[in-house]
Amino acid sequence: MQRYAKKFESKNLAVSFYSKQKIMCPFCKKSFAKEEMLTGGGRMIAGSLTDELRRLFEPSAKFGPIYPMIYAVAACPVCHAALLWNDFEHFSDSELIDKIVEDEDTRKKAVETIFPFYDLKRNRTLIDGAAAYYLALLCYEKLSRSYSPTIKKAQICLRLAWLSSDLNDLCPDRGFDYISRRFYLKAMFFYQTALEFETARLEDITAIGNFGPDIDKNYGYDGVIYLCGLLEYKYGQRENISERLKKLDECKRAIARIFGLGKSSKSKPGPLLEHSRDLYDRLTAELKDANVLNLDDDDDE
Structure with missing residues (x-):
């Protein structure tokens, strides 16, 4: 794995900087410098928006590939506790602090198993960023519903899927595609x-502030509805076809309610509306094909 270390790094030409004001870790009470990404000088060349609402960035000749989302998680280099920045900087629940502090060794070992050789004390690389997100996922597992951990874990897992795919592009023989x-x-x-x-009023999802799912744009609650349908369509189970079709029909109806069956709406973000129309068409096509196959089976009988 160490022979890939340089692949994780950009060309290291001032991609990030450390803020002068130190950050106090709410868990171990140690301070560290916050690393932030520089955005000017041709570092961020925005590319296409994927159907998963991820903004791709073109690698520049000067700076190489960059991954802006890896700086969106705070990860303490001392105790390896991690959360999204807003939660990290304002965390004060003493009971939950103790739970996360006690879990330090278990958390570090779990992350090292999937993202070996990560290092939170150097300029953040792709594998360090993925490790930071996984550390955050494990920390949110400990938090109460008052922190809206479920929607945050959803966002974190989606970004982890993206970053793991990026790692697989760099290291195709390490199983990151499976991860x-x-x-x-x-x-x-x-x-x-x-x-x-x-829906059941068990946990408020609006406390996340920015629904993302990426860091460049907030697609709000409608984006959550869309992603539920898209992820079910792309990654949902296929063993039980009748159950799959039932789920896809539910997703189609939800998207139709939110986006008005794909009709134009000035109140909806343009790219989200376009992707929703496309997903609605794909769901309709699969459901229609399934109905045709069922009719053919009935005719054979």
Whole structure:
């Protein structure tokens, strides 16, 4: 794995900087410098928006590939506790602090198993960023519903799926493609569970502030509805076809309610509306094909 270390790094030409004001870890009470990404000078060349609402960035000749989302998680280099920045900087629940402090060794070993040789004391690389997100996922497992952990775990898992896919592009023989798929499945579960909790008033999902799912744009609650349908369509189970078709029909109806059957709406973000129309068409096509096959089977009988 160490022979890939340089692949994780950009060309290291001032991609990031450390803020002058130190950050105090709410868990171990140690301070560390916050690393932030520089955005000017041709570092961020925005590319296409994927159907998963991820903004791709073109690698520049000067700076190489960059991954802006890896700086969105706070990870303490001392105790390896991690959360999204807003939660990290304002965390004060003493009971939960003790739980996370006590879990330090278990958390570090779990992350090292999937993202070996990560280092939180150097300028953050792709594998360090993925490790930071996984540390955060494990920490959110300890938090109460007052922190809206389910929707945050959904967002974190989706980003972990993306970062693991990026790692697989760099290291295709390390099993990161399998890891990416596992995180996609986790993201699907958490997104759908977050909606169920919201509907049942068990957990408020609006406390996340920015629904993302990426860091460049907030697609809001409608984006959550869309992602539930998209992830089910792309990564949902296919062993039980009748159950799959039932789920896809539910997703289609939900998207139709939110986006008006794909009709234009000035109140909806353009890219999200376009992707929703496309997903609605794909869901319709699969459901229609299934009905045709069922009719053919009935005729054979």
